[in-house]
Amino acid sequence: MSENINREIYTELANRIYDLDAEVYRVLGSSLGRTFTGNRDTTIRTLSMLMYTKPDGHLLRSELALISNMARTIKDPAEKSRLMTEYDEILKAIEQLPNMFGSTDILDAERAALNLAVRREKISENDHLVICISRTQGSAGNDIGFELADKLRINYYDVEIFNQVMKRLEAEKDNVQDKENFTDFNKYGKKTHESLKTKLKELNRYHGLSKQDAVFFNMSDLICELARTEDCLIMGRCADAILKNNHIPHISIFISAPFQVRTQHVMDVRNMDMKQAVRFLKKMDKQHKKYYEFYTGEKWGKPENYDLCINSANYGIKETIDVIKRLLNQQTQ
Structure with a gap:
């Protein structure tokens, strides 16, 4: 009975998300198109299953971020407030679901007892607020980044950045996937065999660069473009080093936690055993380190490379966000 009730809740929320996307699109009359382009029934089933079968929520989180990013561009204050209120209510309802993103905390109570005050700094009013977050796997960095962006009412970019890069390259999304540039990063590994026809095709498509290099350089251009034109939070993608090299003001943050705490967090979130x-x-x-250091020449996770390094196990998700907000000197509720 409980499972049936949960599925009804998932379906209701899926309908609300679908309707919100449609309403944002209607108000904007945007040429960029809607987040959900399939028919209603199929989309509702997909969203419901996403909530039911993917409790870590990273896919759903990206979909919601795309909708909220669009909603924040609405010019009419009343319409913007109405739709962002509905978005907030949907987000609160999702947070009440079992095992959804951000619900499995990473707080280590013993370490939290040793916390000290965090320094506060101001950001120039003439610059866009651009936050770059790098993180170790299992430190709840994505949960922290998503919720921080939402509280600051700025755009959140993660997987959608890569999707835009793919459109620029006019490459098939299935041919070069986001994970290929991180978990399967192969700059130091054995080259896969490719036919002469494939090599010539890619030589033309990527102007003589490898697919990985072409993706990185196009992504770099896009990250700089975003940082120059809007307030935003960018997860990973070497954004801190890219913006530093292009002399674009930003706040760089590195989030980590002790290995044993991260191990337990991954076990809880991904239903893995310890091994x-x-x-x-x-x-x-290892893959994040290889990728970052190959393309930036900087040491991944080295404290000197960041404005703030924070151990999320000392604070938990909510308090980590508050610490970062104090760094930014933001008074956003």
Whole structure:
């Protein structure tokens, strides 16, 4: 009975998300198109299953971020307030669901007892508020980034950045996936065999660059474009080093936590046993480190490279967000 009730709740929320997307599109009359382009029944089933089968929520989180990013561009204050209120209510309802994103905290009570005050700094009023967050796997960095962006009412970019890069390259999304540039980063590994026809095709498509290099350089251009034109929060993608090299003001943050705490967090969120979680974390940390250091020449996670390094296990998700807000000197509720 309880499972049936939960599924009804998922379906109701899926309908609200679909309707919100449609209403945002109607108010904007945007040429960019809607987040959900399929028919209603199929989309509702997909969203419901997403909530039911993917409790870590990273896919749903990106869909919601796209809708809220569009809603924040609405010029009419009354319409913007109305739709953002509905968005907030949907988000609160989702947070009440079991095992949804942000619901599995990472607070280590013993370490939290040792916290000290965090420094406060101001950001120039002439610059856009651009936050770059790098994180170790399992430190709840994505949950923190998403909720922080939402509280600050700024756009959140993660997977959608890569999707825009793919459109620029006119490449098939299935051919070069986001994970290929991180979990399967192969700059130092053995080259896969490619036919001469494939090599010539890619030589033309990517102007003589490898797919990974072409994606990175196009992504770099896009990140700079975003930072120059809007307030936003960018997860990973070497954004801190890219903006630093292009002399674009930003706040860089590195989020991590002790390995044993991250292991437990991954076990809780991904339903892995300890052996699986340890193997997963080591692989992901290694790939992130390789990718970052190859393209930036900087050491990944080195404290000197960031404005703030924070141990999320000392604070938990909510308090980590508050610490970062104090750094930004923001009074957003």
